[in-house]
Amino acid sequence: MGGYIPMARCEQEEMLAELGLSKMEDLFTEVPKELLAAPLEMPKGKSEYEVRRIMEDFGRDNKIFKTCFRGAGAYRHYAPAIAKHVSAKETFLTAYTPYQAEISQGGLQAIFEFQTDICVLTGMDISNASVYDGATAAAEAIVMCRERKREKALIYSNCNPDTLSVAETYCKCQDIPYEILPAKDGLVDKELLKEKLDETVSCVLVQSPNYYGMFEGVEEVSEIAHAAGAKVIHSGNPIAMAIINSPGEMGADIAVGEAQPLGLSLAYGGPYLGYMACREALMRRLPGRIVGQTVDENGERCFVLTMQAREQHIRREKASSSICSNQALCALAASAYIASMGPEGLRCVAQQCYDKAHYAAQRLEEVGYKRRHQGEFFHEFLTECPPGPEQVLQKLEAEGILGGLAVDGGILWCCTEMNTRAEINRMVAICEEVALI
Amino acid sequence: MKLIFEKSKPGRGTAMLPPCDVPFAEMDESLKRKAPLPLPEIGEGELARHYSELERRTHGVNNGFYPLGSCTMKYNPHLNEDIAMMVGFNRIHPLQPERTAQGCLGIIHLAEKLYCEITGMDAITFQPSAGAHGEFTGIAMIRAYHQKNGEDEQRREILIPDAAHGTNPASAAMNGYKVVTIPSGPDGCTNMEAFRSAVGPKTAGVMLTNPNTLGIFEKNIAEITDLVHTAGGLCYYDGANLNAVMGIVNPGAMGFDIIHLNLHKTFSTPHGGGGPGSGAVGCKEILRPFLPVPIVSETKNGYTLEYNRPDSIGKVRSFYGNFLVVVRALCYILSLGSDGVKEASEGAVLNANYLRKKIADGKYVAYKEPSMHEFVLGLSELKKETGISALDIAKGLLDYGIHPPTMYFPLIVEEALMVEPTETETRETLDEAAEAFNTLFRMAKEEPEKLHGAPFTTPVKRPDEVEAARHPILRYQFD
Amino acid sequence: MQIKSDLSYTKNHEWVEKTSDGKAKIGITDYAQSELGDLVFINLPQVGDALSAGDAFADVESVKAVSDIHAPINGTVSAVNEALLDEPELINQDSYAAWFVQVEQPDFPSDLLSAAEYEAFLKEEG
Secondary structure (H helix, E strand, C coil), X not given: CCCCCCCCHHHHHHHHHHCCCCCHHHHHCCCCHHHCCCCCCXXXXXXXXXHHHHHHHHHHCECCCCEECXXXXXXXXXXXXXXXXXXXXXXXXXXXXXXXXXXXXXXXHHHHHHHHHHHHHHCCCEECCCECCHHHHHHHHHHHHCCCCCCEEEEECCCCHHHHHHHHHHHHHCCCCEEEECCECCECCHHHHHHHCCCCEEEEEEECCCCCCECCCHHHHHHHHHHCCCEEEEEECCCHHHCECCCCCCCCCEEEEECCCCCCCCHHHCCCCEEEEECHHHHHHCCXXXXXXXXXXXXXXXXXXXXXXXXXXXXXXXXXXXXXXXXXXXXXXXXXXXXXHHHHHHHHHHHHHHHHHHHHHHHHHHCCCCECCCCCECCEEEECCCCCHHHHHXXXXXXXXXXXXXXXXXXXXXXXXXXXXXXXXXXXXXXHHHHHC | CCCHHHCCCCCCCCCCCCCCCCCCCCCCXXXXXXXCCCCCCCCHHHHHHHHHHHHHCCCCCXXXXXXXXXXXXXXXXXXXXXXXXXHHHHCCCCCCCHHHEHHHHHHHHHHHHHHHHHHCCCEEECCCCCHHHHHHHHHHHHHHHHHHCCCCCCCCEEEEECCCCCHHHHHXXXXXXXXXXXXXXXXXXXXXXXXXXXXXXXXXXXXXXXXXCCCCCCCCHHHHHHHHHHCCCEEEEEHHHHHHCCXXXXXXXXXXXXXXXXXXXXXXXXCCCCCCCCXXXXXXXXXXXXXXXXXXXXXXXXXXXXXXXXXXXXXXXXXXXXXXXXXXXXXXXXXXXXXXXXXXXXHHHHHXXXXXXXXXXXXXXXXXXXXXXXXXXXXXXXXXXXXXXXXXXXXXXXXCCCCCCEECCCCCCCCEEEECCCCXXXXXXXXXXXXXXXXXXXXXXXXXXXXXXXXXXXXXXXXXXXXXXXXXXXXXXXX | CCXXXXXXXXXXXXXXXXXXXXXXXXXXXXXXXXXXXXXXXXXXXXXXXEECCCCEEEEEEXXXXXXXXXXXXXXXXXXXXXXXXXXXXXXXXXXXXXXXXXEEEEECCCCCECHHHHHHHHHHHC
């Protein structure tokens, strides 16, 4: 039997007979005959072993790089074994959204713990249960800030290009006016920001560390924006927050970002994990599912999905977002990652990212790959590339190294705790060699 | 049970990383985090127990029957999990050169081809991450189409039946559309008279699921899509209920121009407690130019990602969507094949009709029309008679180890319970579930007071949702 | 079901009180709050917003539903009862004390009901 149907055909025939029917077709008499489909042309069902072989062949058509210096929105970090096993537990895997609280306390508590983790990291008051990814989180935040008299969004051009692109799509669809602020020397000029702010601006979306890995001076952005009555949406990297001042400390109103660095694999781009947190004053405007604490009939502490009247299944066309699913399993994995690393472990990851990126930047500079921008950076940086990026990257690829990403004629490099000194030295040596040819 | 933060003790933990092997780089003081970082400090053994305890306090498809209407809680094959965990997929960076990611691109390409055949569409994007995200994307494409034709200002309305999922009107509104609600008729189908008078030059499109949320097949579907097309609008198919009709009738043949699929419903990928899902969007040729970028193309040098598409609505999320969900869904469809796909839908409809008959001989079914893959009970009579509500019956089912059906939806049925058994359940499971329902109906009449107190066997009792919403506590309160 | 004799009413179950300063206050009736059940949140308009009789100007949330509240009169919002934002249960406790907004330059439509008329309307509705 195909389709993972547990019953033999003869059992199904008995069931049909109980319904007074003689064949499967009788179940579909409501479907007009002229609409019935011709038999599908795709191959017939395959055994488990055949499917495994096909999929393994696809896997072999990919190249796995032992060494990776590429980030640009997706980061390779070490995930402790326990973090991976927790999210593979089959009950978590096969549960639906925890609408029935009495039998869903595990999933609900896990999300409540995730919400707390995100609040701690971001310095915000409230977090939702996660959204699709960092880019949609930023776009949803813009929508959340929209007010009748203040609609316009100012968006930093040096956000991740996917974040920019998704934010633009969402703004266009919802007829939200927006302007993209150009960067100079990798950063957006504060004077330009001041100039663009007026009484029609609802929010400023700023990413820090930005696409080039540099810090944007968010405290000052907040001061300037707040003085003009606009809100600040900070897009960030949760790993960096272990050692870098949090969006909350820097005055942001909403913190969003991609939480894939919290132990989720690269996975060719997904599933990833968008986090979204805000100040208490904005609580009721936050989209997506939210878990809250309450008590049951016996007075025992328990958890439920709460403030549901914000959401589409109740508010329908008046909801601010149609979002329904979150990325619960990814949130669980991130939460288990945070717990297994602990605050010290997380600081260690962040510091090693910082140290290794700075070591790599210095070594590259020594062999003629100068940094293009001067500002402080976290674990990514853009260098010039005298021989041309393609030539360098191809040479690295041939040596089993995924180099940085070709960006604006240079290379955007990334280091994490996974890169050893020896790897960095080897990468630098190859870069030097190509430059000398 | 304690929160992980309540189990934390300073100094506990397990080392995961070697010491740093490059020189320490001092950071400017102004950049440093000053706020405390009270994340859990806990040893690995305790951590393992914490999550095992949380798992015990959760209910998944592998724990028992899960007839949650509209959610298609079918069995999630283990093979698919095995494959999705392969390093050959997990270690691939989304910005790797295309020539080094041919396996990933090949998977997307093959999945697109197979899903196009099942749905009667010409192209598919896997970028949307969930059903509602797919709806948002699809309606954005419809709007882009009208913009391209210079009709956006004229076409401001999306028609949606009153029985639709809440995501439908919300997704239409997210694209700036006015929602025109179409009432259902006494047969549970779209009221054709109301529909005919609503369609016109202002119509941008219609959003429908078929079978609809009552589990009834819209017999007039060809006329509906025809009316919309004649008026210059487009037809959107919400794929939430596709599990009823795979290999039987496809959305393309019904006249739909654009659809979304819930890979986490129809195509067996696990729901993960609320995600990640995948809301793949398929469309007919006329809408292909508007698909989100990039799309995967096959060239003589292999698969490539195509970005240069001037009419595209842009991106709706980073990279290419929830890739590992697509991997699982492809495994599923290869396992089923042309024969299995049809058998799955037949099995789903058979199981639904069987269970419908076994529960009080169909007495409480809200609409007497034949059911497809799900059916809706309306318990308003029972409530009047006994005071027992749909909620009470749902809570009673918990004590039988059964996840309750979807409650209070669709909104047009009072005291609704929406039951979708799926094809992966045995007859014994259906018989036992029917017995549980029937026992609870008897109890409603004989011991209503007792049933108000259900559930009795779960880790916690009914929660105080009013208090949770009035005075929200949304994170652990540190001392 | 409590009905206060000195207020005007609508068939949508809102009440209006003419205050001595020439302004008016608006709220929902005891019947409305009991039908809506335990309220958990309220969305109120902003000071300065114009009200148009019959149009939705606020909404109230229970755990599983949201309901529009319609303006019984025309005018301009001059104050909102912010206490309700923190304690929506005040509406359930005493719906006639829990005013939603104060309205200046109120204009009263002719189809407002007296207390007796509203009581009769409720009986009719059953």
